[in-house]
Amino acid sequence: MSKGVKILIVEDDENLRFLVVHRLQAEGYEVLEAADGEIAEQTIMSAQPDIVLLDWMLPGKQGAEVCENVRKQGFENLVIMMTAKAQDVDKIDAYNFGASDYVTKPFNMDVLVAMLDSKVKFIVNKDTSEIHRFGSMEHHPNIHTLFRNGKKIELTILENRILLYFLRHPGKVINRDELMMVVWGYNSDVNTRTLDMHIVRLRKKIELNPDNPQLLQTVRGVGYRFNSSQTS
Known part of the structure; x- marks a missing residue:
């Protein structure tokens, strides 16, 4: 059954692209594909896919450049970077070129599908992008941005993932292991000190x-909880 969602896969590895395309088609997605940055950029602007799965390393134009260029041209839908190393995530943040999220390779196909399905729920159920409001703040996860009284605050991809998970589970005590799994993925080797940082x-x-947090509270010996009833 069609989900009515269009995904563009940008990947120069033909075998991997083939596998992802066929799996996503089997899941009911409409799938487009591109093997290099130039074609990707043209396809994104002409086809306006709901989600772009964009490889970090591409011939011609790098994924970062493609993402930055389409953002400048007004493309606001989800762009998920595919990167070979978890360590590159910090580079993705450093470039700050407008990726919505990332997935590390090699990825488990079931994990990729689950990630896309969770994002699609919000695309399908709402006409507008997912937005969370708390206190005087608004969180726009697609563009990893916070607005406090209209003033823009940029979030890194990792900060964006952490905040979004808390906002989707208000009041729930979330242990560190669960949070690390959600933020860095199943094949990650990060430690709790990195998360705490x-x-x-x-x-x-x-x-x-920040020294006396009212929103993002530590639950000693367990993890954290988000106190959404607290105004900021």
Whole structure:
């Protein structure tokens, strides 16, 4: 059954592209494909896919450049970077070129499908992009941006993932292992100190007083919870 969602796969590895295309078609997605950056850019602007799965390393134009260019031309739909190394995620953040999210290769096809399905729920159920409001803030996850009283605050991809997970599970105590799985993925080897460091950075962006957090609270010995009833 068709999901009514169009996905563009941009991948120069023919075998991997073939596998992803066929699996997503079997899942009911309308799938387009491109093997290099130039064609990808043209296809994104002409076909306006709902989701772009964009390889980080491409012949011609790199994925980062493609993403940055289409963002400048007004493309606002989801762009998910496919990267070979989890370490590259920090580079993705550093470039800050407008990717919505990322997945690390090699990826488990079931994990990829589950990730896309969770995003599609929000595309299909809402005419507009997913937006979360709390206190005086608005979170726009597709463009990993926060607005506080209309003022724009940029989030890195990892901060965006962490905040989005909390906003989708308000009030729930989330342990560190669950959070690391959601943020870095099933094949990740990050440690809890790395997670805690990202939480500290995120608090600086969302809390009025990061040293005494009212929104993103630590639950000692377990993990964290998001206190959505708290106004900021």
